[in-house]
Amino acid sequence: MPQATPLRRQGDYRLLWSARTISITGSEVSKIVVPLTAITLLAASPFEMGLLTAAAAVPALLFGLHSGTLADRLRRYRPLMIGCELVSCAAALTVPPAWVLGLLTVPWLIAVALVIGTAAVLFRAANFPYVATLVPPDQRTAAMAGFNASYSVASVAGPGLAGVLVQVLTAPLAILVEGISFLISAILLRSIRTPEDRQPARSRGLWRDMTEGLRVSVSQPVLRALLGAGVTINFFATAYVAVVMLYMLHTLGIPQVLIGPLTALSGVGGILGAWATTRLVKRHGENRVLAGSVLFFPIEILVVGLLDGPLWWKVTVLALIGTSTGIIVVAFASCMSGVIMRDTAPELHGRVNATMTFAVQGVMALGALGGGALAEVLGLRPVILLCAAGIATATLWIWVSPLGPVSPPRPLPRLRSRLGKRRSGAAFVPLGSSAETDRTITKRQPLV
Known part of the structure; x- marks a missing residue:
């Protein structure tokens, strides 16, 4: 069998990896900058800080299961992913002008966190199956390891970058970096050329699909x-x-x-x-x-x-x-x-x-x-x-x-969905492979 092209030479995977790395780094910056903005400029109370922290996690609890059902109904994943990044960009970019105009409040930051958190939940739900359409089966582990490396890089670089930006731009203006990172991610995702030709199984209703x-x-x-x-x-x-x-x-x-x-x-x-x-x-x-x-x-x-x-x-x-x-x-x-x-x-x-x-x-x-x-x-x-x-x-x-x-x-039969006839002709891969x-x-x- 011909050897598969290494991931580093696959242009569309590089675009997806770059988009995620830039977006995640921007998010890591905001984890420092947003709380600093609330504390230093808006005099947020401990209760308000608790609400601000929880706002990032609430969308996963509210929409986590629904997002997976939505993703499985899509014919194309990339438009949803691009839309999520653009919505997140718009939400983040409201913060600097609101601060300049004297309109920024802790509830405003909480609303921004809720919007970005909801977009992130939808993005992740589509991104996971999208990798399976973009990367050959025998390279998916390596692809996911590459994404995990992105998280590691961001966890190291993000806080340090946040500190520099706060010193140079002040905390609210530093949130611009997060908005710009979402925009760059959307542009990179838009540049991917691999066509999506997916036939989702027929839906039996939101609740039954989710269960x-x-x-x-x-x-x-x-x-x-x-x-x-x-x-x-x-x-x-x-x-x-x-x-x-x-x-x-x-x-x-x-x-x-x-x-x-x-x-x-x-x-x-x-x-x-x-x-x-x-x-x-x-x-x-x-x-x-x-x-x-x-x-x-x-x-x-x-x-x-x-x-x-x-x-x-x-x-x-x-x-x-x-x-x-x-x-x-x-x-x-x-x-x-x-x-x-x-x-x-x-x-x-x-x-x-x-x-x-x-x-x-x-x-x-x-x-x-x-x-x-x-x-x-x-x-x-x-x-x-x-x-x-x-x-x-x-x-x-x-x-x-x-x-x-x-x-x-031992080779286990791959689970068939009860949603209808399977449309994929992919062969089962034994667990020992x-x-x-x-x-x-x-x-x-x-x-x-």
Whole structure:
């Protein structure tokens, strides 16, 4: 068989990757700039800051499942993606003139966050199945690893860029960067030339289409294992994130000036993880990479929970842990998305991905609340150790499923949608193969 063209030489994939990288970097800048605007210029109260923070997550809870149903009804994904970026651009660009005219308020910022958050939910629902139409099956894992590398780059570069922009432009004007990033992303997406020729299955109604995605996600053994592992990892990882900074400062005595660089190392690790994942999957397949990477999550947290000694030793260990965390998160997340693409019927890609995203992101709020509440009662170090024990149970989800070594790989029939006759002629890819893949966790960094 002729060798496929490397992704870096595929012009349309480069355009999609560049669009996402620029857009995500702009969003990372706004995560710093928008709260600064609310605090320093609008004197936002703690309650208002809570509303502003929640506004970014609310659309995923309200529209997450519906967005997957919408995506599966589309004949073409790219027009929706371009529209979402343009709407986000327009929303962000209202902030600087509103500030100049004296009209900017905290409710205005909350409304902007809600609009951009809703557009982001719709964009992600279309982007996931769109990758499957743009990239050959045996390159999807590498493609998703590339997107995860974008998140890692943005998580490192975004906050630093935000600091510079705030100093040069002031906080409200710095939001221009986010709006411009959305506009550039839309232009790059518009430049993609690969035609979309998709025939969606007939809809049976919004509710029945949505519940079909839920049914498939919990009834198919592989998808059920990924869903269970993703929810488990994100719950305990978010509980860990909620207390680890306090733990580093008050228990380990890490100087404040080192917290930022130590956190940024996760992004550096993510870039290395994207490079390593592509090569590991080619050699061992997604199943083995998933089964191997899930073992490292509890080990890393356990090391942090048991850490002691002189300052130089603690900083060295935390630096190594931060880097390795980024590597493992990207490896697991990329393979998770690839397996979802591989083992889901094409007409269900949008709904299954939306169900996964809804569950693994929705549990993050519970994890954060649980971690903070337990730390008040038990203390910081016990909660860190409890998170290590809890996240270890994610290993069981993977290892006793068809993805793990405990259950021998066997070809499972690809799930057919009940929406009607399947229109794709794609052959089933056995679970033991090293074909396609991806999705995301975030650094400790929850699953995407």
